[in-house]
Amino acid sequence: MPLSARAGLYTARVLTTVTAGPYTIRGISVGGVYTSIAVPELGVLFDAGASPRSISALDTILLSHAHVDHVGALPALLGIRALQGKAKPPRVVMPAEIVGDLQHALEALARLQRWPLAIEAIGMVPGDELPLRGDLRVRAVRTFHPVPSLGYVIVRRVAKLRPELAGLPGPEIAARRRAGEDVTTYDDRLELAYVTDTLVSALDHAPELLQTRVLIVECTFLDERKSLADARAGCHIHLDEIIERADRFENEHIVVMHVSQIYRPDEVAGVLDARVPPALRKRIIPFVPAGSAWPG
DSSP states (O other): OOHHHHHHHHHHHHOEEEEETTEEEEEEEEBTTEEEEEEGGGTEEEOOSSOOGGGTTOSEEEOSOOOHHHHTTHHHHHHHHHHTTOOSOOEEEEEGGGHHHHHHHHHHHHHHHTSOOOOEEEEEOTTOEEEEETTEEEEEEEOOOSSOOEEEEEEEEEEEEOGGGTTOOHHHHHHHHHTTOOOEEEEEEEEEEEEOSSOTHHHHHOGGGGGSSEEEEEOOBOSTTSOHHHHHHTTOOBHHHHHHTGGGOOOSEEEEEOOBTTSOHHHHHHHHHHHSOHHHHTTEEEOOOSSSSOOO
């Protein structure tokens, strides 16, 4: 087999790819080991716990928190970007409390490597919004973990004609616009949300998470192999808590990720089939690789 083919096969085995509505969800996520999930249509990478070459070119990285399984591969991603000729530092969005520490860590690693590991560091707090590109913005929401943490909602702002102007001839609308009148109004469409490493109360405090078109949410523990009390002690979500809220999810698609390695990937779908109410189960997409083994 040619080297290029073997490399492609290795990447396919390491990375998981699912489709949720108009979005490709691609990356790797094993609870407590590593998580990096790209949504190329939105131009964002959620977390940097692994450094696959094929997703390193994305220019906006949204970090949920600074545990190493979610941020430890950031220096490697920056190094790969340098090899790819990406001269502009990526925007790295993170909880405001960790900006200084992360920058100091990268500065130390840059001295060891004798090569700059530059980022555009942007700290956010719950409720903050940041333009992404075009009509897209990212909104930070509160999550609950032992260290500073955030979830993210991608919002699409759609302009439309003010209702009271509907039916007017085009030239008259254009004349009003030229005269300085604001003829448009805006709708915020909740496209996609990412929530991981948190108590389930994040969903209760930010109900907009349950209204996004696509929700990417951790579900680290799935059954009696880890008790609900133990899951909560580690500030993680148990499937029991998803089931308790089954009638509250308005999302078209729910991608469950960050599954613990105490489960085999090939048994996850069966556990969901057996435990989740059918109306909710048909919208759930498990983000796990094919086969019986986790990557790595």
